Amino acid sequence: MEQTNLVLHDRNRLKEHSIATILFRKYSVRLVGMLFLLTVAASAFFPFYTMLISSSHDNYAIMNTVTLVPGTSFLRNYARLTENLNIWRGFRNSAFIATVSTTLNLYITALTAYAFSKFSFKGKSFLFGIILFSIMIPGQVGTIGFYKQMSDMKLINSYLPLILPHMANCFGVFFFRQYLNATLPDEIIEASLMDGCKELTIFHWVVLPMMVPALVTQGVLAFIGNWNSYLMPLIIIREGRKMTLPVLIATVKSANVADFGAQYVGILISVIPLLVIFSFASNMLMDKITAGDALKG
Amino acid sequence: MVLKNRAKYAYFFITPFFLAYITFTLFPILYSFYLSFTELDPLGGTIKFVKFNNYIRLFTSGFFLQSFLNTLAIWIISIVPQLTLAMVLSLLLQAKWIRGRRLFRSIFYFPNLVTPVTIGVLFGMLFSHPGGAINNILLMLNLTKEAVHFENSPILSRMVIGLAICWQNFGYNILFFTAGLNSISSTIYEAAEIDGANAWQKATKITLPLMRPILIYVMITSVIGGLQMFDVSKMVFTDVPGDRTTTMVQYMYESAFERWQISFGASVSYGIFLIIAVLSLLSYRVVSGNPAPRLHKHQTIGGGN
Incomplete structure (x- = not known):
């Protein structure tokens, strides 16, 4: 009963609104939804982005500034990393x-x-x-x-x-x-x-x-x-x-104490092979799960 | 006719598997059980039978209890936003007007494939003090006066680890929830639409009840996997006051391979096993025991093998 009342109420309310209001509501919901998706996607990508950008900066820049564009210290960081590890x-x-x-x-x-x-x-x-x-x-x-x-x-x-x-x-x-x-x-x-x-x-x-x-x-x-x-x-x-x-x-932290640049290069190297595999197997892997292979029983 | 007498080949085919299973899976589990009742001298290699001594120490010393509470706290901090976010995003990604569905799912899923050790080290660096990227951003935006020492605070350090684990797994859960959503027949929604149900009613009265089997599966695997957390939680911070981020498996590792009390470590692993078994059953009760209607009673996971 309660549900039918709710539904009737909803219909009456809809009649009161003009087409413009309905359209406005529809697109504002879409806008909020899309913004939410983009925010989560950006946050999910943020750690990788920081890793990528920081690996090419010197320690002073990494420690003291917010770096958003690639720097020029990648090879020096790489050299110090491979010296110790x-x-x-x-x-x-x-x-x-x-x-x-x-x-x-x-x-x-x-x-x-x-x-x-x-x-x-x-x-x-x-x-x-x-x-x-x-x-x-x-x-x-x-x-x-x-x-x-x-x-x-x-x-x-x-x-x-x-x-x-x-x-x-x-x-x-x-x-x-x-x-x-x-x-x-x-x-x-x-x-x-x-x-x-x-x-x-x-x-x-x-x-x-x-x-x-x-x-x-x-x-x-x-x-x-x-x-x-x-x-x-x-x-x-x-x-x-x-x-x-x-x-x-x-051991990258203890091998390169306080050397953020070298540490970032190290973890970057460990992510690359997974990124390569993922770039051509992502659909297959996601399909394996979304097809419910584990769930069909 | 030709299919008769093939049984001997079947035994021949499964033999390597079961040899490996007995040697590397079954035997170690039983051997751990045996070791947990002994005291092992790591240098001399002598084994002494000590009855329940290891278990008495395990449950009375307080360290195991603390590691359990640490694990539970980090697990709850990570699982609540993880499942909420996964549910909201998978519902949102079902909407017809969304463009780039697969791309979004890929971005959300990728962290799940990254080496857990790398995730731990990466989050430790992002939240380090001073000079971590998060602190630099907070300072630039004037949100704090001085850099936050995440590692120094038990609560903040647990939250950072929880965040790392949430980041690692929410995209994986989206895939499961999406599978669940796709398995719900569109005719049910159409019928509800004809009856005038709105989006909220469809979500709460149709989607959530029908998603219960998937929720049960996700919850139980999260309990079994989550309470064994080790790689990420070990890597993020190394020096938290009072060891408030030392998880159960980490306690097992440190007992056996840093303090070389191998037998005691074995009793820790059986303590963890017990806790995981109890909590999986409990979470099964909680997720499945809700008196809300179940439209598809036959729709259970893993049934009918």
Whole structure:
């Protein structure tokens, strides 16, 4: 009842107003909305802008003025940064670890998802239940045990503890299984079997090629997640020349004490690869989420 | 017919995954549990069984409680504006007259991909004292007489960390909310329009109730992820009085790898696990227990696997 009253009231009010008032209200709402969007977008961009601009100014300008246009000190800042911090070695280490572990992750995960999607075997739903349950477990629970285990196995300062665990990516199995259930008809597998293909051949030459779109999205996300990870490399790698980029970036302040210019160049270098990936994968990544892949269940 | 007897291949295909799962996921979790009941000498490597000693210390010393309160405070400071902003912006971006929707969403989403350590260092620099960009702007606009020492104040330093985390995640939540909004059939809105509902009524009586499954999902993942905050919160400030920005995972890290009390660190990680489990259930109750009408009862997240 209350709602109908409200609606009637609203209609009567509308009749009282002239067309001009209605148009004015409509466009002022749009104006406020657009201004709000632009303000949030500007604030979201502000930290990057400051980083970009400050990296090219000397410390005096950064510390004492509001800098809005690029300066001329970028190369000097860069030189001081690389004198104290071998940032490109960290860059290479991170790239190596992220590439190898993402490749391994995708292959093993896709293989497992294929088995869960197109085969029937004993214990299948139980094992898949374990995978789903594991997605919900907070990652930090195993951290200490993992460290002790790796130190027992004499794997501290080795890259293996940073690569091998990614073979067991539970979310990846879930995601790929959903994808295969939706896109790969059983008939294709049956036909290939009739033609006498071996099981592993079918996976390599029929299933994997069909999974390319899903592999790319999951791969980009896994790569970024790996590239960004901090806690694991921090506790596993103790040797300076093996450290990954995030671990080095974390020390940028203490390596360049009170040297804002050099620090800004350092964090700028760590953002660039992500910006490059994002510039051609943004739509794909956002679609993966907006299509509700995680939500369809 | 040919499809019979394929089970052995399935076992062959899932073996590498489960080997890695048992070795690198399951075993460390159980090993942590075992370690939390021991005392480990980091130099000699000897392990002594000490029953509940670590847990008694965990819950009576007050440091863990403090780290929990710090985490909760920073989490609340970041989650409230984060979800509000994400909801308002995703509703706004649904409007037909908006131009450049994807560009806006990209700008809002990008911070989510940036290395958390970088975000932490960057915000620490922006809010540093003296000479941080924020202080320079405040001084230029004459909003303060002298530079604000953000790091020196527990409240301000928590707010800066909360802001950094909000900045990192609000665009990601927009994507989820947008997915939820798109899943609501336009016929429901059309029917409401015919009945004369205005924009506010449509938002509160249709959109919000139908968005509940997404809200539940976002809330629970925010609890699980947010209470494990480490990278950003550790990097922003290093010298806050009373360690009022030391989070639970940071306390675990410092116990195990700076003070080298590895067994105690393991008990901290199980303390965190307990807290996260309780708070996820609690937030599930809060978000789903509201007596408002649910039009689509079958519309639950993660169901029907």
